[in-house]
Amino acid sequence: MVTGPTVGKLFGIERAMKGGLGTSSILGPQGTIVGALVVVNAFGDVLDPQSNRILAGAGESKTILRFADSSAWMKKGVIRKSFSESSSSRSFPSSTTLGVIATNAFLDRKELHQVLKIAHCGLARMISPFHTTFDGDILFGLSYGKKKGDPNLIGLLGKEALMKALKRAVLKADGFGVLPPHKDLLREDSKAVS
Numbered sequence: 375m376v377t378g379p380t381v382g383k384l385f386g387i388e389r390a391m392k393g394g395l396g397t398s399s400i401l402g403p404q405g406t407i408v409g410a411l412v413v414v415n416a417f418g419d420v421l422d423p424q425s426n427r428i429l430a431g432a433g434e435s436k437t438i439l440r441f442a443d444s445s446a447w448m449k450k451g452v453i454r455k456s457f458s459e460s461s462s463s464r465s466f467p468s469s470t471t472l473g474v475i476a477t478n479a480f481l482d483r484k485e486l487h488q489v490l491k492i493a494h495c496g497l498a499r500m501i502s503p504f505h506t507t508f509d510g511d512i513l514f515g516l517s518y519g520k521k522k523g524d525p526n527l528i529g530l531l532g533k534e535a536l537m538k539a540l541k542r543a544v545l546k547a548d549g550f551g552v553l554p555p556h557k558d559l560l561r562e563d564s565k566a567v568s
Contacts, residue, residue, distance in 0.1 A: 379415035380553060381501075381544065382431030383469060383508070384444040384454055391430040392555040393420075396543030398535045404521070407478045408528055410493075410535035414543040417454075417469040417508040418501045419444050423537050430544040430556045439559075445502045454508070469509045471497060473539075475532040476516040479523025486515045492529025496537040 379393030393416065399409035414420065419431025419441065428441040475493050490513050497511065498504045505511060513536075517523070547555040 379413055379543075379547075380469075381414060381416045382419045382433070382441075382444060383417050384432045384447060384452065385442065386454075387553070388436055389433045389442070390553060391433070392544075392547040392549040392553045393430070394543035394547030394555075396539040396541070396546065398538035398542060400531045400535045400538075402527060402531045405478075406521075406523055406528065406531070408531035408535050409476045410473060410532060410539040411476075412471065412473040412497075412536060412539045412543055414471055414501075414540055415469050416471045416501045416504070416511075417444075417506045418503045420540065420544045421500050421502055422541065423496075423500055429541065430547070433554075448503060469506075471501065471509065471511045473497065473513040473536055474516065475513065475536060476518070477523060477528050477532070478519040479517060479521055479528055480519045481515075481517040481523055481525055481528065485523075485525040486517050488525040489517075489529040489532055490515045492526070493532035493536050496533040497540065500537055500540050 380387060380390045381393045383390045393414035395413050397411045399407060401407055419428045422429050432442040432444045434440045434442045475490060494513050544556050549555040549558060
């Protein structure tokens, strides 16, 4: 079954949720602009950075009314060896979260690498577990401009933009009737209250 970007795959795709594509940009000091784009296709769950609550992830059951918390289950000894039915191991990642950080400031190669290291922490803060053997996560950087930029500032702005883009990706995702997106959980909560 092809489902596009997904998250929370500890118990397989049947208990996963829809990932997605998100963008965000931030205007910093002296007209510095930092933008982010992310495709969220993670093995782990996606957390809200303020509350640390799961926004999208593995469900306790196929109906996903409650989140399982993949990291907690893994700490109890639940592991996933493969996503392939016919083999016990897989030689390539089945999940890859791809991101791009772009700025209108000029940075050399070393400075841009530092920006990406700082911004990358935003992914680690919101995806749990992150960088598993099933993940092939990568972050790209673009710098285009004439005005010199500070890599520390741009890295911090990039981290913030990346986190906003990641959150937006799962909050705005559409499951197209295949996998549940976050916005369907809100509908279920409102049905339970009424």
